[in-house]
Amino acid sequence: MTLDLVIAIIITLVGASTPILLAALGELVVEKSGVLNLGVEGMMLIGAVITVAVVLVTGNHWLAIACAALAAAAAALIFGFLTLSLSANQVATGLALTILGTGFSALFGQPYTGKAVPLLRSPFPPELAADPVWRVIFGYSPLVYFSLIMVFVIWWFLKKTRAGLILRAVGENDLSAHSIGYPVIGVRYLAVAFGGAMAGIAGSCFPLILTPQWVERLTTGRGWIALALVVFAAWRPFRLLGGAYLFGLVMTLEVYAKAAGGGFRVLPSELWAALPYLATILVLVLISMRRGGSSSAPACLGKPFLPTS
Amino acid sequence: MLYATPVAAVLITMVLGALIFTLLGYDGLGAVREIFFTPLTNPYKWQDLAVKASPLVIIAVGLAVSYRANVWNIGAEGQYIVGAVAGTGVALLTYDMTGPWILPLMLLAGIAGGAAYAAIPAFLRTQFKVNEILTTLMLTYVSVQLLNYLVFGPWKSPTSMGQPQTVLFSADQSLPYVIPGTIVQLGTPIAILVAILVWFVMSRSVFGFQVRVVGASPAAARYGGFSANRTVWLALLVSGGLAGLAGILEAAGPFGRLVPQFPTNYGFTAIIVAFLGRLNPLGALLAGIILAITFVGGEVAQTTIALPFAAVGIFQAMMLFLLLAGDVLVRYRIRRVANEPARASA
Numbered sequence: 001m002t003l004d005l006v007i008a009i010i011i012t013l014v015g016a017s018t019p020i021l022l023a024a025l026g027e028l029v030v031e032k033s034g035v036l037n038l039g040v041e042g043m044m045l046i047g048a049v050i051t052v053a054v055v056l057v058t059g060n061h062w063l064a065i066a067c068a069a070l071a072a073a074a075a076a077l078i079f080g081f082l083t084l085s086l087s088a089n090q091v092a093t094g095l096a097l098t099i100l101g102t103g104f105s106a107l108f109g110q111p112y113t114g115k116a117v118p119l120l121r122s123p124f125p126p127e128l129a130a131d132p133v134w135r136v137i138f139g140y141s142p143l144v145y146f147s148l149i150m151v152f153v154i155w156w157f158l159k160k161t162r163a164g165l166i167l168r169a170v171g172e173n174d175l176s177a178h179s180i181g182y183p184v185i186g187v188r189y190l191a192v193a194f195g196g197a198m199a200g201i202a203g204s205c206f207p208l209i210l211t212p213q214w215v216e217r218l219t220t221g222r223g224w225i226a227l228a229l230v231v232f233a234a235w236r237p238f239r240l241l242g243g244a245y246l247f248g249l250v251m252t253l254e255v256y257a258k259a260a261g262g263g264f265r266v267l268p269s270e271l272w273a274a275l276p277y278l279a280t281i282l283v284l285v286l287i288s289m290r291r292g293g294s295s296s297a298p299a300c301l302g303k304p305f306l307p308t309s
Numbered sequence: 310m311l312y313a314t315p316v317a318a319v320l321i322t323m324v325l326g327a328l329i330f331t332l333l334g335y336d337g338l339g340a341v342r343e344i345f346f347t348p349l350t351n352p353y354k355w356q357d358l359a360v361k362a363s364p365l366v367i368i369a370v371g372l373a374v375s376y377r378a379n380v381w382n383i384g385a386e387g388q389y390i391v392g393a394v395a396g397t398g399v400a401l402l403t404y405d406m407t408g409p410w411i412l413p414l415m416l417l418a419g420i421a422g423g424a425a426y427a428a429i430p431a432f433l434r435t436q437f438k439v440n441e442i443l444t445t446l447m448l449t450y451v452s453v454q455l456l457n458y459l460v461f462g463p464w465k466s467p468t469s470m471g472q473p474q475t476v477l478f479s480a481d482q483s484l485p486y487v488i489p490g491t492i493v494q495l496g497t498p499i500a501i502l503v504a505i506l507v508w509f510v511m512s513r514s515v516f517g518f519q520v521r522v523v524g525a526s527p528a529a530a531r532y533g534g535f536s537a538n539r540t541v542w543l544a545l546l547v548s549g550g551l552a553g554l555a556g557i558l559e560a561a562g563p564f565g566r567l568v569p570q571f572p573t574n575y576g577f578t579a580i581i582v583a584f585l586g587r588l589n590p591l592g593a594l595l596a597g598i599i600l601a602i603t604f605v606g607g608e609v610a611q612t613t614i615a616l617p618f619a620a621v622g623i624f625q626a627m628m629l630f631l632l633l634a635g636d637v638l639v640r641y642r643i644r645r646v647a648n649e650p651a652r653a654s655a
Contacts, residue, residue, distance in 0.1 A: 086634050091442065092581075092629065096581070103619045103621070107333075216619070224450070228443070277451050284440070297440065
């Protein structure tokens with residue numbers, strides 16, 4: 001294996017990992033507050049289509065990413081209103097959000113289908129990334145660096161700040177948090193909106209880093225992988241980073257296994273593709289065995305908050 | 310009130326949908342007419358409704374049982390695929406044989422395949438307390454890869470000229486047509502039978518009572534001596550088995566073989582059907598027909614008024630959102646509490 005191939009694989013895998021990392025970071029915060037939003041895929045599609053539309057109309061990448069974040073957060077708030085204010089079932093509402101996002105993006109994206117979107121390139125001067133080895137450090141889109149910063153920010157927020165502690169309290173025991181005066185529903189609304197914004201930015205990655213155009217269902221199920229990743233990482237930001245790059249590596253190897261043959265051909269490419277999901281199930285079992293039967297999932301995950309019942 | 314919300318949800322969806330699509334620059338009223346009414350008023354479309362509704366109803370009936378038990382199987386799509394794979398396995402083994410026993414054997418294999426695939430999350434949940442929402446979803450992706458592996462690899466038909474597909478099932482391996490001159494196959498009467506049968510079991514038997522009690526109040530169920538683990542197993546085996554049955558009925562029916570395009574999201578759409586049907590098997594029958602109407606109507610609207618098919622997804626999502634929002638009116642009563650001093654909640 002040559003150095004060039006290794007570098008090519010690293011750059012592909014970082015690109016492939018970034019959207020799932022961003023979306024999973026958002027979902028991690030949502031789940032830490034005790035809410036399970038299965039609408040990640042739908043919110044990512046909304047973010048992706050809005051990004052394409054705004055870039056094609058205004059040519060401004062940053063405006064496009066901001067609009068994507070806002071649009072996906074707005075969609076997340078529909079979910080929030082139903083599940084938090086009306087205590088609707090979170091599984092069903094999240095699925096409805098995904099169906100809505102798929103439908104909306106397909107409809108809204110029609111006029112933009114197939115038109116070339118200019119990529120969002122590395123913020124560093126091109127001389128720095130000219131050498132293939134330096135390209136591994138300086139050759140990425142700003143969204144990649146943003147995702148890495150957000151891993152640290154979210155870890156710091158959850159572990160080191162008072163607001164993060166309140167958010168975790170709300171997710172672990174909503175009744176106790178309520179009884180000492182924290183606004184459970186308000187905290188969850190903020191978390192859901194944040195998760196939506198992150199999923200929207202994750203959606204931006206598809207046209208701006210990976211495939212520079214709009215096609216229907218552009219995100220090809222990556223939102224669901226992000227959901228799996230949160231569980232795989234046992235709700236910890238730095239494990240999420242490792243997990244996202246591991247998932248990205250497997251996805252990249254799958255592509256190379258199909259294309260290259262040779263050493264990769266030992267296992268069928270479908271098995272490579274199934275590995276992240278099988279690994280996630282294995283991790284779930286291991287976590288629950290080590291903790292003596294209790295999982296590390298937030299205790300209130302997926303349950304509506306009903307203070308008077 | 311309980312049964313009024315789905316009706317209200319559908320009606321409000323029509324009104325809001327007409328408004329939204331008019332604002333988007335489409336023929337909003339036409340969209341509602343073509344999507345919701347043409348499939349009903351045009352008798353040629355009824356057979357399409359039966360074909361679309363049958364798998365949705367069969368899967369949704371199983372999901373209704375599972376959700377009643379508070380077991381969140383959202384991987385029906387995977388169990389549907391594995392059911393089809395298991396049934397197709399029987400079809401490929403019996404390819405050179407004839408006889409009326411082959412098709413029933415395929416259907417049984419389909420049920421067994423789906424149930425076995427749902428047994429994995431059941432085992433993990435009861436043994437290791439692993440959340441079934443996550444495992445059923447993960448296994449859905451694995452099943453798609455299994456299907457791809459088989460149709461691109463060992464099961465690829467030698468006469469398909471490189472196309473990834475299995476051989477076409479023989480006459481003894483395919484569903485018979487039940488109404489001459491139409492495309493309605495045996496899957497449709499089976500769907501109706503399944504809905505009625507499961508409704509009877511759920512509402513009239515101790516098993517149904519047990520499922521409902523365990524789902525509604527685990528503490529009361531424990532007190533009553535109902536095993537929560539047993540209910541988890543039953544809920545997943547029933548919903549997985551029915552999804553598997555729907556899978557093999559689809560493979561031996563409209564598809565006639567396995568292809569990579571086999572997964573058509575029936576397993577996910579059936580979740581909407583189960584909710585729209587109020588987690589009641591007979592409700593699922595009606596809700597399955599309503600969802601089938603929107604699919605068939607969406608295809609009509611695509612050709613007649615050039616409405617993109619994606620609009621169907623928006624209508625379906627809106628319907629589910631409104632239904633879930635309406636539930637709050639069923640479960641709670643609105644009270645005026647203005648000017649009332651705050652009281653400690655019990």
